[in-house]
Amino acid sequence: xxxxxxxxxxxxxxxxxxxxxxxxxxxxxxxxxxxxxxxxxxxxxxxxxxxxxxxxxxxxxxxxxxxxxxxxxxxxxxxxxxxxxxxxxxxxxxxxxxxxxxxxxxxxxxxx
Amino acid sequence: xxxxxxxxxxxxxxxxxxxxxxxxxxxxxxxxxxxxxxxxxxxxxxxxxxxxxxxxxxxxxxxxxxxxxxxxxxxxxxxxxxxxxxxxxxxxxxxxxxxxxxxxxxxxxxxxx
Numbered sequence: 001x002x003x004x005x006x007x008x009x010x011x012x013x014x015x016x017x018x019x020x021x022x023x024x025x026x027x028x029x030x031x032x033x034x035x036x037x038x039x040x041x042x043x044x045x046x047x048x049x050x051x052x053x054x055x056x057x058x059x060x061x062x063x064x065x066x067x068x069x070x071x072x073x074x075x076x077x078x079x080x081x082x083x084x085x086x087x088x089x090x091x092x093x094x095x096x097x098x099x100x101x102x103x104x105x106x107x108x109x110x111x112x
Numbered sequence: 113x114x115x116x117x118x119x120x121x122x123x124x125x126x127x128x129x130x131x132x133x134x135x136x137x138x139x140x141x142x143x144x145x146x147x148x149x150x151x152x153x154x155x156x157x158x159x160x161x162x163x164x165x166x167x168x169x170x171x172x173x174x175x176x177x178x179x180x181x182x183x184x185x186x187x188x189x190x191x192x193x194x195x196x197x198x199x200x201x202x203x204x205x206x207x208x209x210x211x212x213x214x215x216x217x218x219x220x221x222x223x224x225x
Contacts (some may be wrong), residue, residue: 004155031211033211033212033213035213035215037153042215042216042217043150043156043199043213043215044215045212045213045214048211048212055211056212058212089153091155091156093155093156095211099161100146100158100161101156101158101211101213102158103155103156103157103158104155105154105155106153106154106155108153
């Protein structure tokens with residue numbers, strides 16, 4: 001069964017560094033999403049992406065964040081200058097239309 | 113999206129049915145009820161969704177009241193692997209929300225041997 005994959009599974013970075021989290025959505029899906037979950041807290045929506053542009057973004061998704069679909073398969077989340085409070089699990093999701101979403105296993109980002 | 117309310121935690125014995133309630137009294141006519149679960153720190157997993165009619169799939173059944181103000185997710189024969197946080201989400205799928213899911217705290221279901 002096709003699934004969403006994410007790399008790396010764990011990323012450790014120093015405050016102020018740039019990180020890129022990578023996702024490979026399911027191949028025929030058209031809508032892509034990033035969510036994050038700070039330890040012990042709720043899953044929070046960051047951004048949705050369709051037709052090569054951002055459809056919707058949350059207040060969390062400020063100028064430090066960007067998303068890109070650089071080729072036909074990858075979907076990336078870049079954090080330009082990481083802060084301690086960016087430490088969280090980051091989940092990518094996709095769906096073929098605006099129905100149920102399929103989530104990846106997540107990337108644990110630790111900012112030191 | 114309509115707000116949903118779920119009990120913070122529930123217990124269930126292995127092999128018995130787990131019935132997880134959800135209130136969504138402000139749900140609008142074009143909002144679906146979606147259920148997801150999250151096992152430990154894994155990515156959320158889609159379970160089932162419905163609009164008005166009861167639904168069943170290989171994982172669970174969803175019972176929606178006639179007035180659509182509440183619903184119940186039923187896991188017919190719970191196993192230890194069903195221990196997870198279960199989220200009930202009202203989503204305007206296909207509407208202007210572009211599929212953004214708003215997660216609450218969910219219900220922590222613990223299945224006991």
